[in-house]
Amino acid sequence: MPKIDHDTKERILAAAEKVFHANGFKGTRTTLIADQAGISRTMLHYYYSTKEELFQEVMRQTLSAVFMHMSQLMTENTTLANLLTHLIDTVSDLFEAKPGLPSFVVNILNETPDVVTLMTSSTQDNLPAQLEALLAQEKVKGTVAPHISGENLMMDIYSLCSIPYLGAAYIKAKENRTDEQLKAFVAQRREHVKAMILKTIQV
Structure with missing residues (x-):
């Protein structure tokens, strides 16, 4: 052997x-x-x-490092605003390194729902709960709107960061952008998402 x-x-x-x-x-x-x-x-x-075993390992390697980095950010003594901007940078960096990942996940959810079980068992995502605890502290101080939840906030960050990659071909063609112009647009949008998320959580 x-x-x-x-x-x-x-x-x-x-x-x-x-x-x-x-x-x-x-x-x-x-x-x-x-x-x-x-x-x-x-x-x-x-x-x-099996193909399933290989898929689980690919997903585990892809996401575990990101979740670990995010979890470390959660434990650092920093402001909520700084934490959220770092989370957005981390997700954006992942998509920049793996631009096919957002469309792959969407296709999996739409075409192979049974594989979702493999995805969830490949990772341990405690981020919404961790973020919920931090938000609760800020709500007591009156700095965060009462309706904001950790789960919704993570979904907002993921979806807003993924859109430029899901619609890259359209975004590029609509304004006749070059590859460099598309890259600049995506970088500008990262800052736009940060501003939007920070405004969303305000009271």
């Missing part, structure tokens, strides 16, 4: 992410991933026995 080679494993995960983003979960075949990684299908199944 061959030994686990970490370089090969990382190559498989990089290939799987690319193929999943391009083809969705249903449209992905392990043969495509093996070809993209430059290995045999037999070798691929030595590392990951």
Whole structure:
């Protein structure tokens, strides 16, 4: 039995992410991933026995580092405004590094709802609850509107940050933008989202 080679494993995960983003979960075949990684299908199944197992690992690696960073931000002694701007930067940085991720998640939710269970079991997202606790403290001080919830706030941040990537082709074509102009627009929108979120939570 061959030994686990970490370089090969990382190559498989990089290939799987690319193929999943391009083809969705249903449209992905392990043969495509093996070809993209430059290995045999037999070798691929030595590392990951099923497509579902590989999908879970891709999602875990993609999101766990982000959730960990966000959770660390939650524990730092900082203002709520500073925390939220850092959260927006973290989500935006993720999408900038993986621009196919927002559309991939939307396709998964629409076309393969049973895979949502795999997504939720791949990560431990305690951010809404952590954010809810911080918001409760600010509500006592009268600095945050009573109706604001941690879950809705995280959904607002995710959706607002994802729109430029979901609609990139339209946004680029509508104003005849170049790649550089589109990149500048997305960077400007990041600051717009920060201002919008901060205004939303105010009393």
